Amino acid sequence: MVGTTPLIKSRQVSIIGVPFNGGQPQKGVEKGPLRLVDSGLAEQLQELGWEVGHESNENIINELQPSSDPDVMGLKQPKFVSAVTQNVAHQIHERAKQGKFVLTLGGDHSVALATVSGVFGVYPDACLIWVDAHADINTPEATESGNIHGCPLSFLMGLSTDHPDFQWVKPILKANRLVYIGLRDLDAFEKKTIKSLGIQAFTMHHVDKYGIGKVVDMALDHVNPNRELPIHLSFDVDALDPSVAPSTGTPVRGGLTFREGHYICEAIAETGLLVAADIMEVNPALEDEVAVAQTIQVGCSLARCCLGETLL
Template sequence: MTKNKISIIGVPMDLGQSRRGVDMGPSALRYAGAIEKLEELKYQIYDLGDIPIIRPDKPNTDHDSKLKNLKQVVEANQKLSEMVDQEVTKGHFPLIFGGDHSIAIGSLAGISKHYDNLGVIWYDAHGDLNSSETSPSGNIHGMPLAVSLGIGDDKLTAIGDYVPKVKPENIVIIGARSLDLGERELIRNKGIQVYTMHEIDRLGMPAVMEEAIGYLQNRTDGVHLSLDLDGLDPSEAPGVGTPVIGGITYRESHLAMEMLEESSMLTSAEFVEVNPILDEKNKTATVAVGLMGSLFGEKLK
């Protein structure tokens, strides 16, 4: 795997949740200059465009699982899994633009088959560890990390034709501040490493990232970054569907990305939940592109 060749895949998905607009996230990121930023940093960019999303005539709920738009979410993630798999096989670095966070199901399904112990950094206000039994909403964007652990509806966990995609001991969640009761129980039972805002405030982002990087370096052979823009405070990233106040600052996030770049451990990444309809002059997409710059080696001097 080399980061010199980056394959960009857009997934204009808004069916994993109930607020319209996040399907325009990939376009917003491109409009904010993501490709130009990466080209300035001397990467060879392959923009593969957007995966077509087949919208139902009206929102639907699966009769058995009570999950919303299950069929369409499965189809899109299966296609994403196949595309990501192809790009990893070529030796390219997959960079996925969302779309709601349900697309991480396909990202991880396509990536993890290439690693024995894939690590995951889940940069998010939420754990996304719900299932149909614990979800208060039935929205699949609150489930991708659980699905990747092999927990949830069979149609979702079977994407990519293997289960699980990641091991609980290879996951680090950073920035959590809104966890449902079922998610908290799963975190305790599985021993998942979580740095809530309490740890970030108390220890500082440098210590949190040093610990997270050291933890994953000792046990993984590749690391995927799944960055939900709602991990940042809404004052910094207002254009997200499920904002939670008291989040990570823009500067702390830049530092986190810079430290990940210095670690040379990252093998894939995705940026999700950018919703231009809820945004202020594309501010959130611009923030995301700035973070991409730090993640891919942009320096002030």
Template sequence: MTQSANKFLTSKTVSIVGAPFSGGQPQGGVEKGPIRLVESGLANQLEEMGYHVEYEANSDLESLKPAQDPVVQNLKNPKFVSAVTHRLAGQIEERAKQNKFVLTLGGDHSVALATVSGVFAAYPNACLIWVDAHADINTPEGTESGNIHGCPLSFLTGLSQDHPDFAWVKPVLQTGRLAYIGLRDVDDNEKKILRDNNIKALSMHHVDKYGIGKCVDICLDHINPNRDLPIHLSFDVDALDPTVAPSTGTPVRGGLTFREGHYICEALAETGLLVAADIMEVNPALESPESVFNTVQVGCSLARCCLGESLL
């Protein structure tokens, strides 16, 4: 299993950061995603690929839950989400600065407040590829659900800056350094944000039109034209079609195939620029045991591809 030498990481250490957290959305169970991925052998699989693997479970995140957490500016559980992501952000920054590949296992996608904040603190010139059925760039005033897992990118890009509970989140991500693949359920408010900010957003229409290989190239040409910047991948398993990854909280039909999802991870690993990856929204409480098994296996497989596993 060969991978072109990583241009930023000299160590062969993977820091697996568990983010067992469900407070950014209403469905319980997603907090069990990280442990299921690890219990199914992910760390051992990475060690067999030649990596030294460290794992931090962060199983005490529930202790950060405040006694009172009222809705503020339309957002639900803002204090809990903020406390958890603030703590994880410091941990992820530290691991990234130790020259380790940071693999964060979610948890719901509000955890991206932590992963992007942490990774970009270590690599300020990084770029972000967001693989998801949803754009997750709603503003507090624009969100209809109030679920923070649909809002992290508005804070990280500075489009939302005046929420009292998220004052710690810095606008580390320039909109020109963000690209999406796999969108197919985007709010009208978010469509306007994507257009107004000239964000490179590829929907399933583009995947059908161009093929997945061309879509990855289009994104990299836009956010990393000289192929010299660190890349952070945030992969929500609901980007995959529900037939591939059924056990997730907001499934949407018509998603990426098994092969397309893996191609993205393989292609980014091949650049030698990938420094961090998130595998998010695996929810073992949803669907049948077989569906859960399949979803967990796909999550592990995507992670291995990010670290250089390839078919040949």
């Protein structure tokens, strides 16, 4: 519903940087959060009327890296991923509990273990809109790569409960409170899981068929039919076509256009129900500096749209 009273009434936003690459093999994604901030994101949000706080977490994350971190149940760097995400989850929980909008800058998408745990700990009736080329719902048994950035939703939904390093992650996300937008690179296990659990998923086929406006409406109708529940948006920039956001670790052709990506953020912000947003997988070490600057600019503009920037 357009024009509703925003759930976040404080006009305070907490930018949580998570300079972390442990959930996948490519270096550089840990540089994404600081590059977004250094490009002026905090000042841009202040111009929109927000009081901005920023926690970079760089020193904390470096201190949490274990001296030894062997594979466990096929997952790579599980101790490092677990330690960082558990620490950041507490931080996000505290900022959300203070009534602040939480804007988390990744880092790879394993960080969603922290963001969803922290946000849903404060807003247990929230819904999650996951904008991504990938479903990220592999289990330790199913993942072929062992990279945890492809697995966070399986832990958050209780599909993976036996891993010794992630016992702290609670199954707080129900299938009817999750919706995907932008999927286009799925493996057989993920397709089967999405169908068997009845998770609503809008692939790029649906975007092509219905248009992004209708897709966002249908997504909200499914997870938030009465437009009354808090919304957490987790946006992986690889949901965008590589021509729009080239500097990301797992680009897939045929993604969202610049305007489609921004429309999602604008429309969800317009509901007044958005309480938290993640901008994930910006990797400044990939591509040339022109492509990096383009991707950083897009990441900042998506964040601004989440916090109320409109075209008019």
